[in-house]
Each structure stands twice: as C-alpha cells, then as structure tokens.
Amino acid sequence: MPSRTPASTPPRYWPRKMIVQPSPINGKGLFAAEALPARRKIGEFEGEKISRREARRRAKIQRHIAIVEVNNNKAIDAAKQKHGFRYINHSCAPNTYIRIFGERAEFYTLRRIQAGEELTCNYGETHHEGLRPCTCHNKKCRQFL
Numbered sequence: 001m002p003s004r005t006p007a008s009t010p011p012r013y014w015p016r017k018m019i020v021q022p023s024p025i026n027g028k029g030l031f032a033a034e035a036l037p038a039r040r041k042i043g044e045f046e047g048e049k050i051s052r053r054e055a056r057r058r059a060k061i062q063r064h065i066a067i068v069e070v071n072n073n074k075a076i077d078a079a080k081q082k083h084g085f086r087y088i089n090h091s092c093a094p095n096t097y098i099r100i101f102g103e104r105a106e107f108y109t110l111r112r113i114q115a116g117e118e119l120t121c122n123y124g125e126t127h128h129e130g131l132r133p134c135t136c137h138n139k140k141c142r143q144f145l
C-alpha cells in the first residue's frame with residue numbers, strides 16, 4: 001500500500017493560537033496568544049456558506065454582522081461561530097489582511113505581530129455603508145465604516 005497523506009492533515013499554518021477577549025476597539029476582539037511572523041497565513045473565515053442575496057438580507061436584520069462576501073454570488077456568515085475571525089475588529093491601520101481565494105477568505109499577517117496584540121484587518125466595503133463611526137483610535141483613521 002502506498003502511504004498517503006490523510007485528508008485531515010492540518011494545514012501548515014496550524015496551530016496559531018488566538019484568543020477572544022474584550023477589545024479597546026469594539027466589543028470582543030481577536031488577539032494573538034503567541035508571536036506571529038509577517039506575511040503568513042494565520043487562518044480563514046469559517047462559517048455558513050450562503051448566497052450573496054441571503055447575505056444582504058441578513059445584514060439588514062442582524063445586530064452583529066459577521067459576513068464576508070467572497071464573490072458576486074457567495075458569502076460566508078460566521079455569526080454562529082464561537083471562535084475565530086468573526087471576532088476580528090476593523091482598523092484603518094491593520095496588522096492582517098484578507099485574501100479571497102476561490103470561495104474562501106484567508107487571513108494573512110501584514111507584519112510581525114507580538115503575543116497579546118489585537119489582530120485587526122481593514123474591512124474595506126462594509127454592510128454599514130459608511131455610516132458607522134470607526135473606533136480604531138489610529139492616527140490615520142478614516143472615521144467611518
């Protein structure tokens with residue numbers, strides 16, 4: 001029998017320990033439990049795969065929106081997730097970025113991140129349509145999401 005890599009082999013970026021705790025930016029945030037190297041995949045946005053149409057509908061009625069649109073047809077709703085990137089807050093000077101890859105939304109570090117630092121990304125266009133005040137407290141803050 002040829003030896004085969006089991007399909008369940010964890011990806012190379014695993015494990016990156018991240019913790020959810022109160023954030024000075026907004027509500028709960030996602031924090032690095034260990035130092036993370038620059039320009040590495042640290043995980044991806046996990047949740048329910050839904051149509052973009054459904055995503056737009058939910059965005060109107062949910063109080064906490066945790067939806068990433070991956071293309072013109074599909075979106076991921078992480079509202080039911082207990083961990084992970086649904087907790088990442090927006091910053092106008094973020095330390096991670098999202099790369100859409102197929103129908104996945106992957107997170108990469110932009111620079112080295114210290115243990116204990118809050119992970120942030122630039123939400124880009126949001127379902128808030130530029131009406132929600134930004135609370136990232138950065139000097140380069142663009143003021144609204």
Ligand SMILES: [Zn+2]
Binds near residue numbers: 091092135140143
């Ligand atoms: Zn800001």
